Amino acid sequence: MKIATYNVNGVNGRLPVLLRWLAETQPDIVCLQELKAPQEKFPLQAIEDAGYYAIWHGQKSWNGVAVLSKDPNMKEIQRGLAGDDEDVQSRYLEVFVHNLLICCLYLPNGNPAPGPKFDYKLKWFDRLQKQAAMLLEKKLPALLIGDFNVMPTDLDVYKPERWVDDALFRPETRAAFHKLIDQGWTDAIRTLYPNQKIYTFWDYFRNAYGRDAGLRIDHFLLSPTVKDKLKSGGVDKHVRGWEKTSDHGPVWIELS
């Protein structure tokens, strides 16, 4: 069972890259973020032609999340997080497939910090923590998957000292991530590679990909029962080198 996450940075603009990667790697389940497309502009036909069923939550211009699955027996459980009726941003989608609860998320960036965007990020994090605690309490086979916009430790940043004041790396942000981990979630990629530099994002600027000046911000957090099934994982780094590619690379894990 191969599960992947990919911040596509515009699902229509990246469609050729997305289809090429799907054909190449054939994951069973895919979480997508940053669709940047309204609900009716999701490229469903192309996704279906590639052999996938899809559930998605779009939004004009920004955000947007989707879950793709080869198994048509996929059921939507929830879209959006509880705790803020005013929040209209499409950032959370929960589906049940292959006896797994797949929670696809796109956590707010939060820059500039401090400021209202950073406040929104921390509040969103708090709502996610409440949802995550509930999932653990119910002992569900759950995975929190997606673009968390957090580098958890110094090892996850090419130059940590340059990022200390950034919304993705500020102490409050890292503390919120570690609070989530302390609930009982397992950071799958870091567990597989305890001491290695692993990046999932490279800026478009300054040849960041060529210099490997990256960040690890796309994560798989596994609930206890799912953690025991973790076999392998990695980043499809070469995809970041393709033409018209996203600034993120696809990340994947395999479960037994």
Added chain:
DNA sequence: ATGACTGAGTTACTCAGA
């Protein structure tokens, strides 16, 4: 400290991203 890229919406430029 700043700006360099990129997509979307719109159609000359802004906004947002990380």
